[in-house]
Amino acid sequence: MKRGIREKIIGKLLFLTNGAMLGIILGLLVQNCGQQWSVNASGLAEKTEAVTGTSASANVINQSEKEEENICYLTFDDGPSSNTVKILDILKEYNAKATFFVIGNSLTEENREIVERMIKEGHSIGLHANNHNYSKFYENENSCLKDWELLENRLKKEYGIKTRLFRFPGGSACHYMKGNVKEHIAAMHEKGMVCFDWNVSGEDSVGSPTPAFIYQNVLQGALKYHTPVVLLHDSSIADATVEALKDILGELSSRGYRFETLENRKEYIFRSSRE
Ligand SMILES: [Zn+2]
Secondary structure (H helix, E strand, O other), X not given: OOHHHHHHHHHHHHHHHHHHHHHHHHHHHHHHHOEEEEEOOOOOEEEEEOOOOOOHHHHHHHHHHHHOOEEEEEEEEEEOOHHHHHHHHHHHHOXXXXXXXXXXXXXXXXXXXXXXXXXXXXXXXXXXXXXXXXXXXXXXXOHHHHHHHHHHHHHHHHHOOOXXXXXXXXXXXXXXXXXXXXXXXXXXXXXXXXXXXXXXXXXXXXXXXXXXXXXXXXXXXXXXXXXXXXXXXXXXXXXXXXHHHHHHHHHHHHOOXXXXXXXXXOOEOOHHHXX
């Protein structure tokens, strides 16, 4: 074979080989676009089929995920205080959001930064009481509505906060209650407000509870519900609550709960105050 012809044939063969290799590489790339990595139960990474947003199977998966969603709504009453700062630090660590039912007596200049931080970090603020003294708050039939109006105005004027969440001091079944609780709630509903009692209590405001006791109360209660509303406190004496919080967040997170503010939950009122 003449040298010139042989070089031409070799040149063509090389061109074809390179083309085929490019084809294989492109093919692999396209194939891999349809797959993604996931971690299986044993902790080993494995490849799974990617689910596109438009397929029918994707809709079914999203729906079943929603039905099984576990969202814990942590609420802290009677703050802000120095303990609120510690609570905010822990919540941040776990990327958890919570709701703070504040009291007017604690909205001091000293605590201003704490309230501003709550908002900045995505938590919600609700009305608890301007004056948390039960005999004052429930003094007569209209005193609770008047008190809330004072607190609502303070939050608006001093902090630029407009909230639609409220919680009765002691809960809507509080035995200090004067007048008809259903009427009070109806009056607040008319203003677009939403009432929140709780279905889980940390029992952290009576006596001197230990962190282990609070942890146990919250865990035992919360695991009964897909969307528990947990009562806790962030007052200046709630040191045990602060101590229990890390374990509460850690354990509930590992059991598939995430933590959101009550802005995302439908109203929850004790049955006796509804019927
Ligand atoms: Zn309270």
